[in-house]
Amino acid sequence: TLADFLRARLSLTGTHLGCEHGVCGACTISVDGEAVRSCLMLAVQADGSVIVTVEGLEAEDGRLSALQESFHKNYALQCGFCTPGMLMTIHSLLSAEPEANESRIREVISGNLCRCTGYEPIVRAALDARSAYE
């Protein structure tokens, strides 16, 4: 799969595998701007696409992106395992819909499971990060 390729061949281990059947969302990456489950896609299918993984979110000067910083400020991660998938899902959403409201954010991240936070801090972090995507 694309996830295996990213992790094993490219050593980009920020993309995590939580279920390998497309339910948990931990492996979510951005493929041509769309949030995609990398465990459900073959690497060859991505030929010619622009892929962004969690490793590509930070600013060029190495600082955390506004969304990452917002996660930090809002305590939106505990164990950090679901975090890369959450970040990529929200990054894709806000890139397309910077005005997304709380219910829209909840709807979109309902495809990403988090066992630690109860989601509320993640929703706050996404709401706070919206201005950076305008």
Next chain:
Amino acid sequence: MSSGVKSQGGIAGNTYVGQSVKRVEDDRLLRGRGTFVADVPASNALSAVVLRSPVAHARIRAIGLDAARQLPGVVAILTHVNIGADIPHIPLRQQVLEEGRPYLQPVIARDLVRYVGEPLAVVIAQDQAIAEDALELIELDYEELPAVVTTQTSLSGETLLFENTGTNLAYTMKARKGDAGAAFARAHYVRKERFTVQRHMASPMETRGLLADWDREKGRLAVYGAAKVAFFNRSLLARFMGLPREAVDYFEVDVGGGFGARGEFYPEDFLIPFASRFVSRPVRWIEDRREHFLATNHAREMDAEIEIACDEGGRVLALRGTVNTNIGAYLRTNGLTAPRNVTQFCSGPYDVANIEIDARALMTNKVPAGTYRGPGRYEGAFFMERLLDMAARDLRIDLAEIRRLNLIPEDKMPYKMAVMSHVEPGTETWCDSGAYTEVFDRCLAEFDWHGKQHLQGKLIDGRYHGLGLACFVEGGAAGPREGARMVLETDGSVSVYVGSSALGQGLATILTQIAADSLGMPMERIRVHHGSTTHVKEGYGSFHSRSTVMGGSAVLECSAVLLQAICAFAASKADCPLDAVRLRDGELWVGEERRSLAGLSDEPIEVEHSFANSKHTYSYGTHAVHVAVDPKTGEVEILDYCTVEDVGRVINPATLHGQVLGSAYQGFGSTFLEELVYDEAGQLLTGTFADYLLPTATDFRAPRSTSLGLRPSPNNPLGAKGAGEGGLIAVGGAVGNAIASALRHFSAEPCSLPFSPARIWRLINTSGKEHDGSVRH
């Protein structure tokens, strides 16, 4: 080193403890630079997969390996034959009882398999794909036996899992206090009810995994993927492999959630290191999610018959009853913990003088059960809180009043709980401190309990509204000790090494805060290392909400020892009396002269200290909930959920808030969604996230929570109390009570979890049922 060191300045006048300091763990994790066990670089590692029993109960005739062995890329296939005649059995870690011995799990099955998922063989291959292909080629020949799935069939004894013991009843936990029989005989009011709690599981987002690396030349073993109780697991593994303890190092890497299940010693914790030694290569095994459902501890499945006795005013006089816990096929390391807790903590935060509760640990052909956040407490609180509401209604007492009447009064603290009949260290259990009614009233106020009473049972827009309450106590700070080692590095920074483990709860942040305050240094100059067995001589890990209290207290006391050592060194270097040297704001003062800690010594100054404590802490609190029930569908919506708890001393309000929110949300999953369903043949029907439902972001509204530092624990120098589980413990009871209130016109009593729409709909449509409660005149 012994404990009892007085902390010099302690953490009075602190700048970090009590503040919502940002987490020190976040940066790496946000950048995707965390290192979970599957991420540990090991290019030459082989992949291992485990052949698991496809049937619940069978006699194994043969395991045919020829075809699988011939597959190119397969390096080795291990079965019990390779392990030897004396197959290690994984011992109990908690409630270590001799009676449990016959029911322990062998690290690999030989003649019999007792659950779907039991390990039969390990395939080691060049890569994961080859290993999985080889697995398909193994030919298993077995004779199926009848499967024991429910506690009733287990109790009947018609089919035995362990024929040599003659019974499926492994052990009966007993909690005793006063004379329950006499109290029931003279009570004004008694009521007996049956309850069930469904089998579900912790489900951390990261599955288990291990990377074992045997160094043949040095005779050393390195194990990556340690979590929770690395020191215990290391000792056990060393013993099983005939190695000295010092030859085995456990390395903790990032851990994607624990919640009680991750990090216990499972069969794979032996099989993978054994495989590495067998092939003299690093071997990695990463559990997949389907495997996780069939291999990692399940939890919670119980059915109970509990009886309450009250006087006419609603004071609870006695509790008695029997709980059947469906423990699965083996007693694992903490298999007896939930049966133990459900008996002793059924009375929760209430003052009950007479108790006689038994919990049977019953063997069945299911995945073995272990602890999950709030083990036995979630179940016990469900029974007790539901009974309190039933008693209040029968006796026409206000639902809040019956609780206020029975909560343990502060002048009875410390309060002795029912005594467990089995022997364990520190046999008595005492609730340490607390203003139980004050916190209860605070929750009523936050929730506006009295203002919302007009909603009880009211039909609004086609839904019935109801309000529910439940209270809890949460045990924490399991002993006996925790170790810390602290080093003043030559650059003036301090390294802190602890035996506690991080499972994602922000432990490094909390310990950094405590160390910074007790050393009087900025957090930036402190680095915390935890979990690995190479850091300290002994460590006990993270379970029983213990790491803040035990690890934190160890760091607090060790800081005082380090300060003394630094001052002594500086005094001898300056050739001045010790009292002329002091540390203030991270700077060293010798007389009136300021010296930098950097360069003070050419060698690091190192101290090690162990904090000893056998007394537990008990945080406590109240949950209040408002639900709306749709009688047409049975669907229940949580409209408001409010928790108030007292954790003694708050180290970091924000990370604590995160623990409460997260655990309450898990509680919603336990109460409404999650269920491990088996068929009569012992096959698990809910083996994926598509049919085992974890709560998602749209399922529930976020709870409101207030955490107080009202009554510090007298049992540790921090005054802190364990606080990882309270958000979950009371959810089943509170929601059950709210549903009962909503449906009071139907006399519906929800006594079976989870509250799925189908179950609630059935409850509504079998209304008017009689209960066997009785008031004597």
